[in-house]
Amino acid sequence: MKTKTILLIAAIIALFGFPLVVENPYYIHLVETILIYAVLLFGLDIVVGYTGQVSLGHAGLFGIGSYVAGVLFMKLGMPFWVTVPASIAVTALFGGLLALPALKVIGPYLAMVTLAFGTIIQILINEMSFLTEGPVGIKIPKPSFFGHVTNENEYYWIVCVLMLLSLLVVHRILKSHLGRAFEALRDSPVACDCMGVSVYRYKVYAFVISAGFAGLAGCMYSYSEQYISPNTYVIELSILFLLAIIMGGRKSRIGAILGSTIIVMLPKLLDDIELFRTVAVILAVVFIILSVISLVKKLTTWQKVSVPLAGIIGLAAFSFWLENITDWRLTIFGFMILLVVYYLQDGIVGFVRNYYASLTGKSAAAAQAAAELLEIKPTREDVISLANREQKEGTLLNVKSVLMQFGGLKALNKVDLVIERGTIHGLIGPNGSGKSTMMNVLTGIYVPTAGDVVYANKSVVGKTSSEIALSGIARTFQNVQLFGEMTALENILVGLHHAFASNLLDVSLHLHKYTQEEARARERALGLLRFVGLDKLANEEARNLPYGKQRMLEIARALALDPNLLLLDEPAAGLTAPDIKDLLVIIQKIREHGITIILIEHHMDVVMAACDTVSVLDFGQKIAEGKPAQVQADEKVIEAYLGGQPA
Numbered sequence: 001m002k003t004k005t006i007l008l009i010a011a012i013i014a015l016f017g018f019p020l021v022v023e024n025p026y027y028i029h030l031v032e033t034i035l036i037y038a039v040l041l042f043g044l045d046i047v048v049g050y051t052g053q054v055s056l057g058h059a060g061l062f063g064i065g066s067y068v069a070g071v072l073f074m075k076l077g078m079p080f081w082v083t084v085p086a087s088i089a090v091t092a093l094f095g096g097l098l099a100l101p102a103l104k105v106i107g108p109y110l111a112m113v114t115l116a117f118g119t120i121i122q123i124l125i126n127e128m129s130f131l132t133e134g135p136v137g138i139k140i141p142k143p144s145f146f147g148h149v150t151n152e153n154e155y156y157w158i159v160c161v162l163m164l165l166s167l168l169v170v171h172r173i174l175k176s177h178l179g180r181a182f183e184a185l186r187d188s189p190v191a192c193d194c195m196g197v198s199v200y201r202y203k204v205y206a207f208v209i210s211a212g213f214a215g216l217a218g219c220m221y222s223y224s225e226q227y228i229s230p231n232t233y234v235i236e237l238s239i240l241f242l243l244a245i246i247m248g249g250r251k252s253r254i255g256a257i258l259g260s261t262i263i264v265m266l267p268k269l270l271d272d273i274e275l276f277r278t279v280a281v282i283l284a285v286v287f288i289i290l291s292v293i294s295l296v297k298k299l300t301t302w303q304k305v306s307v308p309l310a311g312i313i314g315l316a317a318f319s320f321w322l323e324n325i326t327d328w329r330l331t332i333f334g335f336m337i338l339l340v341v342y343y344l345q346d347g348i349v350g351f352v353r354n355y356y357a358s359l360t361g362k363s364a365a366a367a368q369a370a371a372e373l374l375e376i377k378p379t380r381e382d383v384i385s386l387a388n389r390e391q392k393e394g395t396l397l398n399v400k401s402v403l404m405q406f407g408g409l410k411a412l413n414k415v416d417l418v419i420e421r422g423t424i425h426g427l428i429g430p431n432g433s434g435k436s437t438m439m440n441v442l443t444g445i446y447v448p449t450a451g452d453v454v455y456a457n458k459s460v461v462g463k464t465s466s467e468i469a470l471s472g473i474a475r476t477f478q479n480v481q482l483f484g485e486m487t488a489l490e491n492i493l494v495g496l497h498h499a500f501a502s503n504l505l506d507v508s509l510h511l512h513k514y515t516q517e518e519a520r521a522r523e524r525a526l527g528l529l530r531f532v533g534l535d536k537l538a539n540e541e542a543r544n545l546p547y548g549k550q551r552m553l554e555i556a557r558a559l560a561l562d563p564n565l566l567l568l569d570e571p572a573a574g575l576t577a578p579d580i581k582d583l584l585v586i587i588q589k590i591r592e593h594g595i596t597i598i599l600i601e602h603h604m605d606v607v608m609a610a611c612d613t614v615s616v617l618d619f620g621q622k623i624a625e626g627k628p629a630q631v632q633a634d635e636k637v638i639e640a641y642l643g644g645q646p647a
């Protein structure tokens, strides 16, 4: 942490001192462009790195930012301190527009839609001559303050300040509950919704915030270039931005700055054969050294390094064979993209991190092994602070004649289910009998074809998953749905999202309201981790946890919602016998807090030990219901489910 601060201060001093040391305006302008692109990439990373969406529309947004500044200056003579917020606001608005298709389509389709958006913006800038001067472009002088026109160096410093501010704000957003929501919706949209974090809303937020930064970058760019015209904001620029995120490394501010540096420098590199040779040789040497170290330490194999090694050495050799580079620019560029996409998927930052981790033995596999060795037991501490449940008795959930049809298949065929408050209600039945489908209906993932679901005297049919979650129904999933790239603690914090009332401003300024909420949420999250015996693994990424611990983490995350009703879909599946014992204790503890539980389970011993009432499904129909012992003795049940084996 200390060295980090020192490095940061040194970097800031170097940044501000740069124009005083290097007096060549060409280089100052180059760094200025890198800083401006970095601001855009901070924002693009929210969409691409965090929420995992694709955007090929960011050159268009960048253009909107530039033209808002240009038009406001040209038509109304507006000063810098007006054009900056105006560019941010207008571009953010367009970001919201761009988000609308992102809600409907994903993957390649979204890429196409954002591409169309970028193209339309460029065409509009070109055609709306009455506003934008069309292809002629707009000239803008450097901004002036109180009659003083800033010179190149002063403007460079303004850009530095705005870049650092953006860095701070973006960093704070991404470390807050907002950032966690973005990350969660990428890792598991279904779980995200079921934790009360609306995927719909946060996708729009991500695009809007991202566009705000693109707008700021566009605005700074217009004053930096002092001339803007439509042919800057082409689709190639969008692709370059995306490439910058991939090469630099997603989910990283340093990655964004590195990516920005690469895309600004790359054209220069591909223009100058001497420079290209030097860089190619340096890259090859660095890569050879790293490969040798890895091979000696047995961290990698020949098979793995041979192709990229050959590629990089080949590129260096090729550069000396070339006489001029201009004819080969696109070929070399394409080749570099191939290398990056195949061998540098986590970008430079990711590569360095992984390499460092593998050298120090902190690899994912090692962490997993360590976690398994730890064998942490729950402390059973009563730390889940749960809201007082107003009512202790009566019916909590009433499922009325629910029909769920998939084509011709009736996965649930007119099922009635009455769940009493404070009970543990077992739901059993053979595979494919409709148990998980019932959970999905209860949590709004499926809308039933017919019938009604009444929870706490209100129908939940037609409500979204996140609305249902916030009304007090939490769940786990049969196939564990954790936010894999987030730590155990962060997973719980997503469940605690409902406890945050802070907005973007509170987060950006680190107002007391937000810092207090964050501190309280972290305390509660740690308490919940302790409850399921995972507190020592708080900072481990969820995907690295052993399976049994993942299931426990999912239960703790569901509890973070402060639910009245908890749905557990086969929580004992894949657990070892001692883990199952722990699970039983935890389930009882949860019930003691007044939480009603629906438990889907295959292990009959668990069902017998835990449940007050059991309902049995078979082919989508309820065939029996009653006390566990009663149900176990029921002939229909034995025939359908137990297959005659006494449990």
Ligand code: ADP
Pocket (backbone or CB within 6 Å): 406, 409, 411, 429, 430, 431, 432, 433, 434, 435, 436, 437, 438
């Ligand atoms: P269980 O959890 O009891 O093992 P499920 O509820 O997962 O069973 O599935 C019940 C039936 O519904 C199965 O035949 C399954 O294939 C079908 N089913 C579940 N979800 C869908 C869906 N989204 N589309 C089509 N069929 C589905």
Ligand code: MG
Pocket (backbone or CB within 6 Å): 435, 436, 437, 478
């Ligand atoms: Mg199931």
